[in-house]
Amino acid sequence: MNSKSGYNRLFDPMAETGQALDFSQHGLGQKTVGNPFSVKAKMSVRNLNVYYDDKQAIHDVSLDINRNEVMAMIGPSGCGKSTFLRCLNRMNDTIENCNVNGEVTLDEQDIYHKKQDVVPLRARVGIVFQKPNPFPKSIYENVAYGPKVHGLVSRRAQLDEIVEDSLRKASLWDEVKDRLFSPGTGLSGGQQQRLCIARTIAVSPEVILMDEPCSALDPIATARIEELMAELSQNFTIAIVTHSMQQAARVSSRTAYFHMGRLIEVNDTRRVFTNPEHELTEAYITGRFG
Amino acid sequence: MRKASHKSSTAKVPSTIDLVNRNLAKRKRAEWRFRVYGIGAILFGFICLLILFTDIISKGHGAFFKTQIHLQIHFNPQRLQVLQPGAIEQFNNANYDNVIQDALFADNARISPALLSAVDKRQLLSLISTGAVYSLRETLTDSPGVLNQSVGVWLTVDDDVDNYVKSLAHGGEGYTGRLSQQQQSWVNRWIENGQVRQTFNTTFFTSGDSREPEQAGIRSALMGSLYMLLVTIGLSFPIGIAAAVYLEEYAPINRVTDFIEVNINNLAAVPSIIFGLLGLAIFIGFFDMPRSVPLVGGLVLTLMTLPTIIISSRAAIKAVPSSIRDAAYGLGASKMQVVLHHVLPLAMPGVLTGAIIGFAQALGETAPLLMIGMVAFIVDVPADLMDPSSALPVQIFLWSDSPERAFVERTSAAIMVLLAFLISMNGLAVWLRHRLGRSHQ
Ligand SMILES: Nc1ncnc2c1ncn2[C@@H]1O[C@H](COP(=O)(O)OP(=O)(O)O)[C@@H](O)[C@H]1O
Ligand SMILES: [Mg+2]
Numbered sequence: 001m002n003s004k005s006g007y008n009r010l011f012d013p014m015a016e017t018g019q020a021l022d023f024s025q026h027g028l029g030q031k032t033v034g035n036p037f038s039v040k041a042k043m044s045v046r047n048l049n050v051y052y053d054d055k056q057a058i059h060d061v062s063l064d065i066n067r068n069e070v071m072a073m074i075g076p077s078g079c080g081k082s083t084f085l086r087c088l089n090r091m092n093d094t095i096e097n098c099n100v101n102g103e104v105t106l107d108e109q110d111i112y113h114k115k116q117d118v119v120p121l122r123a124r125v126g127i128v129f130q131k132p133n134p135f136p137k138s139i140y141e142n143v144a145y146g147p148k149v150h151g152l153v154s155r156r157a158q159l160d161e162i163v164e165d166s167l168r169k170a171s172l173w174d175e176v177k178d179r180l181f182s183p184g185t186g187l188s189g190g191q192q193q194r195l196c197i198a199r200t201i202a203v204s205p206e207v208i209l210m211d212e213p214c215s216a217l218d219p220i221a222t223a224r225i226e227e228l229m230a231e232l233s234q235n236f237t238i239a240i241v242t243h244s245m246q247q248a249a250r251v252s253s254r255t256a257y258f259h260m261g262r263l264i265e266v267n268d269t270r271r272v273f274t275n276p277e278h279e280l281t282e283a284y285i286t287g288r289f290g
Numbered sequence: 291m292r293k294a295s296h297k298s299s300t301a302k303v304p305s306t307i308d309l310v311n312r313n314l315a316k317r318k319r320a321e322w323r324f325r326v327y328g329i330g331a332i333l334f335g336f337i338c339l340l341i342l343f344t345d346i347i348s349k350g351h352g353a354f355f356k357t358q359i360h361l362q363i364h365f366n367p368q369r370l371q372v373l374q375p376g377a378i379e380q381f382n383n384a385n386y387d388n389v390i391q392d393a394l395f396a397d398n399a400r401i402s403p404a405l406l407s408a409v410d411k412r413q414l415l416s417l418i419s420t421g422a423v424y425s426l427r428e429t430l431t432d433s434p435g436v437l438n439q440s441v442g443v444w445l446t447v448d449d450d451v452d453n454y455v456k457s458l459a460h461g462g463e464g465y466t467g468r469l470s471q472q473q474q475s476w477v478n479r480w481i482e483n484g485q486v487r488q489t490f491n492t493t494f495f496t497s498g499d500s501r502e503p504e505q506a507g508i509r510s511a512l513m514g515s516l517y518m519l520l521v522t523i524g525l526s527f528p529i530g531i532a533a534a535v536y537l538e539e540y541a542p543i544n545r546v547t548d549f550i551e552v553n554i555n556n557l558a559a560v561p562s563i564i565f566g567l568l569g570l571a572i573f574i575g576f577f578d579m580p581r582s583v584p585l586v587g588g589l590v591l592t593l594m595t596l597p598t599i600i601i602s603s604r605a606a607i608k609a610v611p612s613s614i615r616d617a618a619y620g621l622g623a624s625k626m627q628v629v630l631h632h633v634l635p636l637a638m639p640g641v642l643t644g645a646i647i648g649f650a651q652a653l654g655e656t657a658p659l660l661m662i663g664m665v666a667f668i669v670d671v672p673a674d675l676m677d678p679s680s681a682l683p684v685q686i687f688l689w690s691d692s693p694e695r696a697f698v699e700r701t702s703a704a705i706m707v708l709l710a711f712l713i714s715m716n717g718l719a720v721w722l723r724h725r726l727g728r729s730h731q
Contacts, residue, residue: 091619094615121622122620122621129620145621149621149624150622200620203621
């Protein structure tokens, strides 16, 4: 229990607002422990720092996400998981006061390069948000919107095909095939979230980012989405933020633990939940804070 | 220990539910009073509206009817001074006063053999509207065959006669108009003979202003208002939306944007007459545009409505949930696509509501139009944006200032037309909001 006082000092509210926390001071090490890097990464992040105005939300994070894996990101709320995830398809560009520096690559191309256009980037890296946010349009229109704006199809029949295919992949087709033209907002919360997933899939992205996709859903809807993730991981690379450790344990192959804007540990999910390398990770998964 | 002390305290002090029940009656009374205040406020507004409408309608409805008398007109070419047969242009300059005069005297002679004095003659002639000649000219131009024939024609009477006849409908007591005893008896005789009728006053809708109330209409003012409204809608709607979209979606948050925002809010509060002065200085003074034309009026009203539209559009755009924006951006929509496909359609009901309220205000605006000379006496109906014209509210203002009694009812009638206009515009706003709101659910 020697380190306990260390934790307490870490959670001293003054610590957050004051000088950036020096991990080494507590003998915790500045470097991420575990295996954040891999040889054949789909996306890799190097030395990422993110600021909201003067406040730093992400401190020097480096991490690789492998092709066709489900990477879970866990950590106490406010630790920067969403901020990190949104850096992966430059959604943070839409936030006025957000500043990103560091390197993020997708298939070895720098996505923050001056010449990189966010439109094709987001077609390749899709995102599903915490709160289901279907457009106030028909189910069909919701799914067809992405292919339409990217001009992926020229004929209506092709579009129909994409819509059906995406809805099937999101295992929503059977529930909505008779009411494709009724409003997407009329579906239940779980259905809406699957509609949002279908909408993301429809542009055939390579990576799907999910920011706590189940936090607004009931357990049954959550179970369906988790099943879906397992299926999707065969074709897509998935990075999921979750506040539920059980969910991370169920769906992911690797887990990254964030803490106050720092990436503390990255390891195989089983390892993280059975034998975490870092004290902070252990404290979190054993429920001592979070 | 703690439990015990808790128990002993409940023994002395009444239980929570007792306290709640004791206060319940008081709360219910307060609740009831609160509702009564609300209902009272609504009733007050409603009664005021009712009084206004009753007053305007009771004063104004008469203007929608005009009195005519039936006379046997002999289209005598000599008296008309139409001498060359077949030359239709002469009809324009023919002397219709002569034939009306003949008809009146003949009509009188048929009933009373007594000769008319010069004064009587003048009094008799003044019973017919000076505009009657135009209706005769029209009859003759439309069917030249009546030349040299005697035909029964309904002629509009002078506003004083109109007034007298309308007062008879209300019992006739206490008539204080300008008709002399003699004139009243002539009119009474016509009524007895069934030569008098009331018809729908088309003149009111088809002609421009006139010094003679029975010939005065709202057409030129109405057209002027319409043209101005077109200019205002055509300019302020797109400009307002573009400004609002830019400020909400594109503009960086900095001092300049703050400054612009403060100024737009200030402009919305600037009295309208200032906009009139501005228009006078800029459009007429600097750009040398003509006075009294709907184009300038529309420009001034555009300046006046812009702040309202920008403010309400910005509020409507701001109210679009950011989750929708995120969803579209996340799919790779470009900024313009996000705005055009999602933000604007969702904001449209709010934008339209604000815009139509702005247009309705513009339609009812008088003061700035006075500054740019739209207060002139305009008889001709404007044919385009550069024709001098008046505007409905200005026309109302002008008529309300006229001494003739018949203008009182025309003032009220014009107010009714303006109100009908405004009510239908607001109805349109409600309908659009409903429709657009539903199509996006
Ligand atoms: N738009 C923003 N403006 C300012 N600070 C923000 C903004 N979004 C997030 N933050 C701050 O950044 C930190 C990380 O937030 P976030 O990434 O949302 O955490 P998480 O998703 O892990 O709960 C928090 O301290 C939060 O207050
Ligand atoms: Mg979050």
